[in-house]
Amino acid sequence: MPMLVPSSQEYKDWREWQLSQCGQSGIIQWLNSLVKDYPDLCTLEDVGKSYEDRAIKLLKVGKGGADKPVVFVESGMHAREWIAPATVTYMINKLVTNSTEYENLLSQVNFYFMPVTNPDGYDFTFMRSIFVEHCLSSTKPHFLFLTETQVSNTVDRILTPVHGNSLAPKGHGLPLQHPTLIL
Known part of the structure; x- marks a missing residue:
């Protein structure tokens, strides 16, 4: 099975792209595009609202039924830890866009990703940094x-x-x- 760990340059390129997406709204747009492009693999749910009424999203990635073990990955709990959402979105991108390489893994477990757990803080530090x-x-x-x-x-x-x-x-x-x- 291929590694989810990127090369140094690959990660730097991903991080630069992720920072250019303008906070949580850019991440949500990207998640929506993944669901549109990979409907058999991804579903996106609203799991709550933040204090400032921002959506808290959960991306489910997997093949097969819901009766499999779940790997839950959250990030962005602490507002200024921008590396966490970048890392999780990298993992999502790698799993989804290379799903044939991860066929065995994706058929054995479901992944639940919450890339930005604290959207108010993340957007505040991102936009008013x-x-x-x-x-x-x-x-x-x-x-x-x-x-x-x-x-x-x-x-x-x-x-x-x-x-x-x-x-x-x-x-x-x-x-x-x-x-x-x-x-």
């Missing part, structure tokens, strides 16, 4: 944003600062002169 706001800003940033082991962005916010050096892993020696904003 501090990254976008910073790019549009003409003022010098006052804060640094520390993600894992690297400084990934700066933002123009006045919030209670936390010093970045205390958050950096030992040995990184980030020469941060500004307070750090952690979201």
